[in-house]
C-alpha cells in the first residue's frame with residue numbers, strides 16, 4: 229500500500245471556496261480548490277488506493293495527479309505507511325521583546341536620542357521602518373542611522389521620496405555603512421522599477437505613487453503576501469500588523485500605528501514601560517484574522533498582514549481591512565477604492581483625495 | 585556577588601549565543617557572557633571568572649579571530665602557519681585553564697569529556713548500549729578495502745577528527761566532505777595510505793539531527809535524497825533545492841538509549857546525528873556536543889533558544905539550593921573589566 233506523507237511545514241488553510249497550501253519552509257503557496265484540499269486531508273489518514281476507492285474510479289486520474297504534484301513539488305513523499313514519527317509542527321509564536329516592530333514618521337524637530345528612544349532600543353527590536361514624507365539630505369540620514377549602530381535591532385526599512393542626489397551609488401554607500409538597512413522604498417519616483425544594491429542583497433523599490441502621509445498605509449495586495457513560519461504562527465494567535473508594534477508619529481506622539489487616532493503620550497515625557505503597561509495600547513494584539521469578518525473565511529489569512537487603522541466599518545473593530553479588494557466567496561480581486569460598499573468608509577477616513 | 589550563569593562564546597558570528605542571551609535579557613535572567621576576545625583585555629589571572637562566583641557554565645565557542653596581529657621578519661608560508669598554530673595553543677593554554685579552575689559539575693557539558701571526545705569511542709559506547717551503528721573500521725590498505733567491498737556494496741571515508749576547510753592561494757575555500765568508495769571508484773585508491781576511517785554506506789531514507797537538551801530529544805528529519813548533490817552529506821548545501829527539514833519524534837526506547845549515552849559522556853546538551861535506512865532502521869552516526877541548535881530550532885519551531893535560557897536559569901537556581909552560602913548583598917556590576925552581556 230502506498231501512502232502520501234505531507235511535510236509538516238506544508239500547512240493547509242481552508243477558505244470559503246479555495247484553500248491555500250502554505251509551504252512555510254520554501255516560502256511558497258499553492259492555491260487549490262477546496263475539493264482538492266478535501267482529498268489531501270483524506271490522504272493524510274488513508275492510502276492512495278483507499279482514497280481512490282472512496283472517491284470512485286472516475287477520480288483515479290485526478291487523485292494520481294494530486295499525488296504527483298505533491299511529490300514533484302517536494303511537498304511530500306510516498307512511503308508504505310504514514311510515518312507517525314513525522315510529528316505535527318508546534319505552531320506557537322513567541323519573541324524576546326515586548327516590542328518587535330517600530331514605525332517612525334520622521335520629523336527633523338524630534339529628538340531621537342531621548343530616554344524614550346533609549347528604552348526602545350534596549351528592547352531587542354526586530355524591524356524598524358522609517359518613513360520620510362519630505363526629502364531628506366544624506367548627512368541627516370546618516371546621522372539618524374548612526375543612532376542604531378550599537379543596538380540589537382535587526383533590520384531597517386527606509387521609505388524615502390525620490391531625490392536626484394540619493395542616486396544608486398549614494399544609497400549603495402549608505403547601506404554598506406549601515407548594514408541594518410535591508411530594504412528601501414522610494415516613492416514619488418519618475419518610474420516604477422526595482423534595483424538591487426550592496427552586491428544584490430538590498431532591494432530598492434521605486435514607486436511612482438506619493439507617500440506623503442500615513443494614509444498611504446494598509447494596502448492589501450497579493451504580492452505583499454508572505455509565506456513563512458513567523459507570520460503564519462503569529463497570525464494564528466495575534467494581530468498580524470499591530471502585535472508588539474509601536475509607532476512614533478510626525479508630532480512625536482506614541483501610537484500603535486501612525487494612522488491610529490489615539491496616542492499614549494509624547495516621546496518627550498513618556499516612559500516606554502508606561503506605554504507597555506497601558507491596557508489600551510495592547511488592545512489590538514489579540515485581534516486575529518480568525519476573528520475578523522470576511523478574513524476568517526479567506527484562504528490567505530495566514531500569509532496576509534492585517535490592517536486595523538482602516539477598516540470597512542469604522543464602528544466595528546472586527547470588520548475587514550478597508551484596502552483589501554479580495555472577495556474569498558467569489559475568489560475575485562477588485563479595485564477596493566472603486567467598490568460601492570467602501571465609499572462610506574473612504575469618506576469617513578477623509579481618504580478620497582488621496583486615492584483618486 | 586551572587587552566583588552567575590557564565591557563557592563562554594565569541595563576539596561575532598554567533599547567532600545562537602546571541603539569541604539565548606536575548607531570551608535571558610527578556611526573561612530577566614542575569615548572566616555573564618565572556619567572549620574569547622575579552623581575554624585580550626584581562627590584566628591578570630584573577631580577572632578570569634572565579635569558581636565561587638559561578639553557578640553554571642555554558643561553553644559554546646572560544647574565539648573566531650584573534651584581535652591581535654603578528655608579523656614575522658621573514659614571512660613564508662610554513663612559519664606563518666606554525667606561528668598561527670602556536671598562538672592557538674597559547675590561547676588554549678589560557679582558555680582551558682577554566683576547565684580546571686571551575687568545578688566540572690557546573691558545566692552543562694563536562695569540559696574535559698568534550699575536549700577529548702573521540703569518534704571511535706562514542707561509536708563503541710553506542711554499540712554497548714545496543715544502539716545500531718554503521719559498520720566502522722580504520723584501514724590502511726587497498727586489499728582491506730577490497731575485502732570489505734565483498735561484504736558491503738559501498739563504503740564511505742570520513743575523518744576520524746573533524747572536517748576541515750582548506751584554502752587555495754586565491755583564498756577559495758574547500759570544505760572536506762564525506763566521500764564514497766565502491767567497485768567503480770576503487771581504481772583511485774592507492775595500495776597503502778594513512779590510517780583512514782571507513783564505514784559501510786547506509787542507503788538512507790532520510791537523516792535525523794537531534795538536539796539533546798537536558799534529557800529531552802528535539803529531533804528533525806532531513807530529506808535530501810532527491811538531491812543527488814547531497815546524498816553523502818547534507819552539509820553540502822544546494823541552495824536551489826534545499827533539503828526538507830521537519831520535526832520528528834524518535835522511538836521512546838532509542839531516546840532512552842541516547843539519553844544514557846549522553847549521561848555517560850556527561851553532556852547535558854549536544855546534537856546527535858542519525859540516519860534512517862530504507863527499512864526504517866536507525867543508525868547512530870555521531871555526537872557534536874558544541875551543538876549549533878539554530879538549524880534544528882528554527883525549521884521545527886522548537887524555540888530551543890528560549891528553552892536553553894530556561895535550562896541555564898534552572899541550573900543556577902538549583903546550584904543556589906545546594907550551596908546555601910550566605911550571600912553577599914552586593915548587586916553591583918562585576919569587578920572584572922569585560923562586558924556584561926551585550
Ligand code: SF4
Nearest residue numbers: 445446469485535536
Ligand atoms: S494598522 Fe494599517 S495603517 Fe496601521 S500600520 Fe498596520 S497596515 Fe498600516
Ligand code: SF4
Nearest residue numbers: 523526529532552554
Ligand atoms: S480578505 Fe482579509 S485575509 Fe483575505 S486577502 Fe483580504 S485582508 Fe487578507
